[in-house]
Amino acid sequence: MVDALPLIHHTGFYASDYAASERMFTAALAMLAIVPIEREDGFVEYAREGTDTPSFCVERAKRPDAVTRRVHVAFTAPDRESVRRFHDAAVAAGARSKHAPRVWPEYGAFCAFLRDPDGNNIEAVHKLPKVR
Numbered sequence: 808m809v810d811a812l813p814l815i816h817h818t819g820f821y822a823s824d825y826a827a828s829e830r831m832f833t834a835a836l837a838m839l840a841i842v843p844i845e846r847e848d849g850f851v852e853y854a855r856e857g858t859d860t861p862s863f864c865v866e867r868a869k870r871p872d873a874v875t876r877r878v879h880v881a882f883t884a885p886d887r888e889s890v891r892r893f894h895d896a897a898v899a900a901g902a903r904s905k906h907a908p909r910v911w912p913e914y915g916a917f918c919a920f921l922r923d924p925d926g927n928n929i930e931a932v933h934k935l936p937k938v939r
Contacts, residue, residue, distance in 0.1 A: 817852075819864030820875040820927065825849050827901055827924040828865050835897035835921070836863075839884050839931060874925055881930035887917045893931035894919035902929070910935070 822828035829851050833843060836853050844859055845852040849867035854860065863882075868874045884890045891908045898904050898921070905920035905928065917933045 813861045815861050817860065817862040817864065818880065819866060820878070820923075820925070821866050821868035821873050822923075822925060823868055823871070823874045824924050825865070825867035831897055831900040831902050831923055832863075832865055834900035835893050835902065835929070835931075836882065838892035838896050839882055839889055841882065875927060876925055877927070879928040879930065881918075881932045884917075884931045884933040887933055890917055890919050890931045890933050894921065897921045897929070 820828070832853065833851070836842070840856050841853050841863070842856055843851050844854045844862065850864065851866075852862050852864045854862040863880070882893070884893060887908070894904065894908050901924060903922040905922055906918070908917065908919040908931075910916075911918050914932070915935050915937065917935060919931050921929045923929050
């Protein structure tokens with residue numbers, strides 16, 4: 808059944824400073840119950856506990872022109888507190904806060920936005936119930 812398929816199977820970033828990116832993503836994503844499911848030298852793959860799809864990978868860029876930049880990725884959060892913890896953990900691990908956690912009425916969501924070590928726009932989003 809097509810409706811049961813995730814929109815995206817996996818995605819990944821090539822990092823200029825793998826250690827900094829791995830540290831930041833591991834700390835932030837843990838607040839959303841997204842954990843490393845595979846690690847190798849210069850590579851880590853994350854997914855929700857007990858799953859392997861969809862997944863998100865961070866890999867050491869082999870060349871400076873291969874670094875992932877100017878990408879926006881949003882991770883689903885189960886609640887507002889998870890968004891807050893995601894933001895705080897990421898900042899403590901080296902991310903820059905772009906927008907602190909708050910309600911974004913135009914999105915119908917509670918979100919926080921960060922810049923990863925390569926400047927990518929990383930978001931945690933918790934959709935709010937629709938008001939009828």
